[in-house]
Amino acid sequence: MTPAEEFVEFAQAAAPRLRRTAFLLCGDWHAAEDLTQSALAKVFVSWRRIRRRDAAHAYATRTLVNTYLADRRLRRVEEVLTASVPDRPAETAGPEDRLLAVSALAALPARARAVVVLRYWEDMSVDQAAQVLGCTPGNVKSQTARALDKLRAGLAGAEAETGIAAAGGSPRDSKAAPDG
8 A cells, every 4th residue: 555545544534533623623614624634734745754653643633733723823813702611510411502612612712722622522631732732731731721711701601691501511520620
């Protein structure tokens, strides 16, 4: 199998997960598709240098996050907080809750959004997220704590504004506090 064929096989398998991660980073499916394509194009350029094929997905995820952050640095758009993460679990989570959560995530600054997505969507440890972001574990912990505070405040405001009670807990509530 040629390297190009290997890459096509990898890209077909990895694209859906990368696209979902990209959506959580940018909050728009069309932009997520573009971001995924840009990241995969960069991975293709480096494909021959990737020695460990089992690490290709981690490399692609890091490339995706770096591409997102570089793009955000180029066009600083001010976003308004519209939702926050509640402190208590709700009975059921409906589509409104999901929209509020995605909206609250979209209101975070780019770096904070990247930390939350890596820690809670990609289920990375503090050390893994720090490696992907190229910063210290302490930086990841502090950014996670601040981002979660902003999510909670934003969702509380959206709940009061819309009258829709946002769903609370998730299976990852035990991770809600930064690792000490």
